[in-house]
Amino acid sequence: MITATCPTETASDWRRQWREAITDPDELLRMLHLEAFADRVIRPQDGEFPLRVPRNYVARMRLGAINDPLLRQVLPVREERLRAPGFALDAVGDLASRVDTGVLHKYPGRALLIATGSCAVHCRYCFRRHFPYQQETAARDHWQAAIATVRADASIEELLLSGGDPLALATDKLRELTSGLADIRHLRRLRIHTRLPVVLPARVDDALCAWLQQLPWPLAIVLHINHAQEIHQELRTAVARLRDSGAVVFNQSVLLSGVNDSVDTLADLSAALFAAGIVPYYVHLLDRVQGSAHFEVAEATAITIEQALRARLPGYLLPRFVREQAGQSHKTPLHLLAPGQASAARAGTVPATFSAMALK
Ligand SMILES: *Cc1c(COP(=O)(O)O)cnc(C)c1O
Numbered sequence: 001m002i003t004a005t006c007p008t009e010t011a012s013d014w015r016r017q018w019r020e021a022i023t024d025p026d027e028l029l030r031m032l033h034l035e036a037f038a039d040r041v042i043r044p045q046d047g048e049f050p051l052r053v054p055r056n057y058v059a060r061m062r063l064g065a066i067n068d069p070l071l072r073q074v075l076p077v078r079e080e081r082l083r084a085p086g087f088a089l090d091a092v093g094d095l096a097s098r099v100d101t102g103v104l105h106k107y108p109g110r111a112l113l114i115a116t117g118s119c120a121v122h123c124r125y126c127f128r129r130h131f132p133y134q135q136e137t138a139a140r141d142h143w144q145a146a147i148a149t150v151r152a153d154a155s156i157e158e159l160l161l162s163g164g165d166p167l168a169l170a171t172d173k174l175r176e177l178t179s180g181l182a183d184i185r186h187l188r189r190l191r192i193h194t195r196l197p198v199v200l201p202a203r204v205d206d207a208l209c210a211w212l213q214q215l216p217w218p219l220a221i222v223l224h225i226n227h228a229q230e231i232h233q234e235l236r237t238a239v240a241r242l243r244d245s246g247a248v249v250f251n252q253s254v255l256l257s258g259v260n261d262s263v264d265t266l267a268d269l270s271a272a273l274f275a276a277g278i279v280p281y282y283v284h285l286l287d288r289v290q291g292s293a294h295f296e297v298a299e300a301t302a303i304t305i306e307q308a309l310r311a312r313l314p315g316y317l318l319p320r321f322v323r324e325q326a327g328q329s330h331k332t333p334l335h336l337l338a339p340g341q342a343s344a345a346r347a348g349t350v351p352a353t354f355s356a357m358a359l360k
């Protein structure tokens with residue numbers, strides 16, 4: 001087993017790194033020696049989804065490469081302002097009204113708590129680009145209501161902490177939540193969906209690990225990594241610490257044009273994940289959110305990629321290719337998306353159900 005040997009950073013370090021994230025597209029271009037591409041970027045206005053990327057993530061990008069797969073995930077580009085049919089603005093309109101307590105219970109046995117609305121990184125393909133940012137969802141006032149919701153429903157065996165990014169919350173706050181859940185007898189597992197260890201590995205500090213270690217439930221942590229270039233020594237160390245704290249660590253990706261829509265890239269990703277102690281779990285097809293059409297990969301292409309990966313990888317390194325579909329009580333495997341259904345989904349709005357993206 002890999003053990004974490006690097007000195008850990010203190011909580012204030014990740015807070016500071018969070019605050020020092022890049023938010024100016026022109027500054028980002030300058031850092032990467034890409035000033036020549038200034039006319040390709042947009043400078044989000046008030047009310048638009050702002051740029052946000054921690055310096056740690058920028059450090060993984062290649063200099064002078066406008067097509068870098070990490071840069072593409074975070075750089076606001078002109079294509080976002082194009083209006084594509086079937087790409088809806090109101091991807092989470094329903095969501096916001098359906099989750100007064102911050103708890104979504106759509107899948108049997110599993111309830112999802114939107115622990116906070118904040119993210120350390122803003123992924124351009126995420127439905128959150130249309131989410132009212134100031135509005136924190138279940139945090140603070142709603143904690144008690146969320147806990148009561150879980151307590152009152154004995155069918156809930158697993159609670160998923162999601163967001164936004166639940167690890168954006170202070171560790172004390174997380175501890176307060178799980179203390180409130182500790183005596184619920186029917187709760188058998190806890191799951192945390194987070195991208196923070198990827199973009200800000202300092203978040204996995206001593207306090208976080210101490211909190212994880214004392215949790216009374218088996219623990220799954222699902223990271224969000226789209227490309228092997230996102231995996232680096234600091235992340236490996238963070239993952240080793242999460243594992244040492246008792247978590248089983250999984251990954252989900254989003255299939256993104258120009259980022260990871262190739263067999264080689266995804267095969268590489270699976271290998272790099274496993275080498276870092278992470279098990280590939282899902283590859284999500286893009287949620288059709290307005291402003292993200294340039295990331296779309298055709299379903300037929302996705303099917304071809306999945307088949308080729310199946311022929312190439314050991315079964316345990318093959319992620320499940322899925323799409324989130326309205327009204328389903330599970331993610332739909334790609335091969336079960338009938339061609340008719342697929343085009344119906346294209347014509348319709350983005351699923352009013354909870355978006356796969358919220359699980360990053
Ligand atoms: C995706 C999702 C889950 C978790 O699904 P798994 O297949 O167990 O990973 C749970 N609740 C909601 C609302 C979801 O969208």
Ligand code: SF4
Binds near residue numbers: 165224
């Ligand atoms: S919810 Fe996940 S995918 Fe969306 S912006 Fe936050 S980290 Fe990125």
